[in-house]
Amino acid sequence: MKKKLYPIAITIAGSDSGGGAGIEADLKTFAALGVHGVVALTSVTAQNTYQVTGIHDLPPEMVARQIITVWEDIGIDAGKTGMLSNSEIIRAVAETVSKLGFPLVVDPVMIAKSGAPLLRPEAMNALIKYMVPIATVITPNKHEAEKITGMKINNFEDARKAAKYIVEELGATAAIVKGGHIEVGEESIDIMYYNGKFYEFRAPRIVDGCTHGTGCSFSAAIAVELAKGRDIVKAVKTAKKFITMAIKYGVKVGRGACPVNPMAWIEIPAMKYHVIESVKEALKIIIENQKLFNKYIPETGSNLVMAIDPRYAETINDVAGVKGRIVRYGDGVKIVGPVEFGASSHMARLVLTAMKYDPSIRSAMNLKYDEKLVERAEKKGYIVVYIDRRNEPEEVRLVEGRSIPWIMETAFKKVKRVPDIIYDTGDVGKEAMIRVLGKTPVEVVYKALSIIRE
Ligand SMILES: Cc1ncc(COP(=O)(O)OP(=O)(O)O)c(N)n1
């Protein structure tokens, strides 16, 4: 069969006005993972990161009509349910999905992170009776699994029993009991029971992550992969990776539980591409002016770096630079290796520290110290800061990678902003250096050229 260019996934769920959970999280997840998302809205919630102040359910016929109308024209390859709110909506959804027969991921939403009930108590039996048997995959957390099975879940053994019960006694094809709140350790472990076997999906636990919408986005990611035709195990593997990233790089807004960030999955690779291209563009300018740069390349070589967006940049692996650096070569310069993430240590740390003070400063380059360059920079009105490396505290010297952050921190303290230029005149075993900072590599290179040119 010919593969579809646009697999279609449907979310049958409520709206979160805060944009963190519900259909809003689902549609972002669908888009990030590359399917066309369609919607059957069940309920409108007035919600933010810490409370739900209103719920307005749609008529069940309207929910069913949305699914059928989309199906008739666009088609549906797989779907997911989220907030179903009441037993009439549950019956309408179960009946419609059963008739159409697409794979369905059921996220048995009961209570919002903020504590508000999103499923009426009268609807619990309907959820178990009508939704569980039609679930290709059901994704309860500890609390939801306890409600569905009537079991107490205190450890992974209990989670296994609950997952097996949901499949063998209640009729789901596969059940994943999410381990977020079970035996809390270094890893987050989800237990799946499917086809007579248990599976474990592990990821490092993100301690300070954003969790509002986790269940929504995770189940939506599984639905996407099913819509693409992946088998259940592969679908859950991808969804686990996806949700770990979405939690780690959450959207830090609001006073309560901040929302997951499904866009991180595509935003980070896109940014990385843009950053590499920006460094390459600036390297071309260096090559065009290589005779001018030749004299100001230090013995250790120069590097030119750029970090990804400060929302995402954490380590030197989030900063691109020249592998092998830029070195003097004849009367010009040579770009030794390719532009790669993690290729710089010194300039990368300088930028990572600068970004803590001013997130717009994402690029830097080092030049050989020359007092004429410093004089010209001062004349041009740049903010220039001198650092005496002899004052570097012992505890900084002794820790690998601490010197450059110390230089940046000390410079910032002096002028209460990120300077254009930070220089030192060296110390025992430390080459004297000028460091040029700016927003982009092209800006940094033009700044460097403006002081190199006589
Ligand atoms: C409209 C709507 N649907 C679902 C939820 C649940 O999201 P959250 O409270 O973050 O919990 P999980 O996604 O982790 O189950 C909601 N709040 N609103």
Ligand SMILES: Cc1nc(C(=O)O)sc1CCOP(=O)(O)O
């Ligand atoms: C060796 C060295 N020291 C520098 C300083 O600023 O003190 S810049 C530099 C060269 C560039 O290093 P990288 O490739 O790790 O960014």
